Amino acid sequence: MMSKTVIYAGEKYAVVDVGSRCVYCNEDTAFGSGRFVNRVGADHFDEETKEYRDGYSCADCMSMECDRCDKCIPLDEDITPYCVYGDDALDEFSDGAYRVCHDCLTAEETKILKENPENDF
Numbered sequence: 394m395m396s397k398t399v400i401y402a403g404e405k406y407a408v409v410d411v412g413s414r415c416v417y418c419n420e421d422t423a424f425g426s427g428r429f430v431n432r433v434g435a436d437h438f439d440e441e442t443k444e445y446r447d448g449y450s451c452a453d454c455m456s457m458e459c460d461r462c463d464k465c466i467p468l469d470e471d472i473t474p475y476c477v478y479g480d481d482a483l484d485e486f487s488d489g490a491y492r493v494c495h496d497c498l499t500a501e502e503t504k505i506l507k508e509n510p511e512n513d514f
């Protein structure tokens with residue numbers, strides 16, 4: 394079997410094919426695992442084991458942090474300026490945040506979002 398290699402930070406590593414496992418937390422994302430639907434193809438270099446893993450990322454490991462409260466935002470529930478203001482939005486909110494959770498929207502932003510539900514895709 395041919396093993397793939399990758400150059401990462403100037404070093405050459407063999408790519409470890411982890412199959413359907415999550416490259417970050419090593420959970421199985423195979424069909425029937427409950428993680429299949431929200432997985433995405435991913436690769437990741439693990440600084441501890443020096444392994445370059447090729448496989449998938451589960452939804453938990455893809456979840457993002459809110460720029461205002463630093464809590465994790467569930468997949469697809471993040472709000473960016475585009476959700477509120479549509480295509481002609483600036484690429485950040487007035488306070489410099491880009492990705493926020495529902496709890497952190499200001500009254501003004503919530504109002505605009507409600508008035509323009511088509512923006513929140």
Ligand SMILES: [Zn+2]
Pocket residue numbers: 415416417418419420450451452453454
């Ligand atoms: Zn994971």
Ligand SMILES: [Zn+2]
Pocket residue numbers: 459460461462463464493494495496497
């Ligand atoms: Zn928040």
